[in-house]
Amino acid sequence: QVKPQGGDALAFFDGELQFQASRRLLLAHELRDALADDQFELYFQPQLVHPGVVMGAEVLLRWRHPARGLLGPYEFIDFAEESGMIVAIGEQVLRKACRQLALWQQQPARAQLELSVNISARQFRQRDFVQVVQGILKETQIDASALKLELTESMLVDDFDHVVSKMQQLQLHGIRFALDDFGTGYSSLVYLKRLPLYQLKIDRGFIDDLLRDENEQAIVRTIILLGQTLGLEVLAEGVENAGQLKALLQLGCYHYQGFHFAKPLPLAEFEQFLQQHLATLHRL
Numbered sequence: 001q002v003k004p005q006g007g008d009a010l011a012f013f014d015g016e017l018q019f020q021a022s023r024r025l026l027l028a029h030e031l032r033d034a035l036a037d038d039q040f041e042l043y044f045q046p047q048l049v050h051p052g053v054v055m056g057a058e059v060l061l062r063w064r065h066p067a068r069g070l071l072g073p074y075e076f077i078d079f080a081e082e083s084g085m086i087v088a089i090g091e092q093v094l095r096k097a098c099r100q101l102a103l104w105q106q107q108p109a110r111a112q113l114e115l116s117v118n119i120s121a122r123q124f125r126q127r128d129f130v131q132v133v134q135g136i137l138k139e140t141q142i143d144a145s146a147l148k149l150e151l152t153e154s155m156l157v158d159d160f161d162h163v164v165s166k167m168q169q170l171q172l173h174g175i176r177f178a179l180d181d182f183g184t185g186y187s188s189l190v191y192l193k194r195l196p197l198y199q200l201k202i203d204r205g206f207i208d209d210l211l212r213d214e215n216e217q218a219i220v221r222t223i224i225l226l227g228q229t230l231g232l233e234v235l236a237e238g239v240e241n242a243g244q245l246k247a248l249l250q251l252g253c254y255h256y257q258g259f260h261f262a263k264p265l266p267l268a269e270f271e272q273f274l275q276q277h278l279a280t281l282h283r284l
């Protein structure tokens with residue numbers, strides 16, 4: 001016989017739900033404030049090409065929370081996506097990135113730098129996504145071939161022709177596309193071939209075990225070969241040590257980013273990194 005649920009259990013459940021709901025409400029308010037008060041900051045993680053030339057950076061979002069300090073995307077990006085606020089946040093990130101490119105493109109020593117910006121599925125899915133990006137390009141007047149947009153496999157489950165058409169419209173401006181976290185999703189190879197991609201980013205989960213696990217190594221080798229076959233640039237993310245770098249070079253992957261070179265850096269530190277790095281290269 002089933003006992004009737006105790007009142008206490010229900011009360012607890014209610015309390016927990018209420019707690020969750022009020023937390024979400026608070027976060028929603030805080031994110032709106034963050035947008036209005038300019039609390040989002042871009043961090044820049046250097047991206048290099050063998051033998052160590054800095055091509056540019058991946059833009060990674062940070063939230064300078066007034067009470068909780070500097071927060072990484074894992075603290076808020078899922079909620080921003082669910083609540084739809086990622087659309088406005090993502091637009092701000094893109095605008096800031098393009099403004100930065102505009103500044104660099106006026107300086108001969110930095111004019112060649114490229115930025116890679118993460119685009120959320122919800123943001124890409126917006127009906128006016130292409131128009132928004134075009135507006136930012138017009139506003140900032142950048143050479144858009146310095147801009148790469150990082151998409152994920154999760155976007156490809158949508159109306160495929162529609163996705164391709166959006167990419168093509170942006171490609172006309174010179175924008176290039178990377179497929180982020182490659183290997184973790186379910187993209188069919190047929191689709192992959194039809195997408196106007198420029199770069200495949202090997203998920204850092206595979207790089208992590210590269211030296212320990214032969215299966216992992218076989219996967220990475222396969223991804224690199226696949227990229228080469230499709231004429232794509234292949235970049236490894238999450239390179240943390242010299243051993244991993246060596247293994248990647250042996251497998252034919254010459255583009256990389258990771259803590260072995262630099263963590264995501266605030267602008268001033270990224271620019272410092274560029275200069276120090278250039279000095280080291282000249283000494284080689």
Ligand code: C2E
Binds near residue numbers: 077086264
């Ligand atoms: P992602 O695009 O795959 O970015 C790479 C993540 O790996 C970054 O985490 C980066 O700091 C981290 N990483 C890079 N090298 C290493 C390494 O050598 N070792 C380790 N352990 N980690 C490394 P982060 O900055 O916390 O960003 C997490 C995710 O949040 C990103 O993954 C991306 O999916 C999302 N994200 C970040 N910025 C944005 C944004 O502006 N818009 C959107 N929609 N998503 C963003």
Ligand code: MG
Binds near residue numbers: 118150
């Ligand atoms: Mg990324």
Ligand code: MG
Binds near residue numbers: 180181203204237
């Ligand atoms: Mg990634």
Ligand code: MG
Binds near residue numbers: 180181
């Ligand atoms: Mg990711």
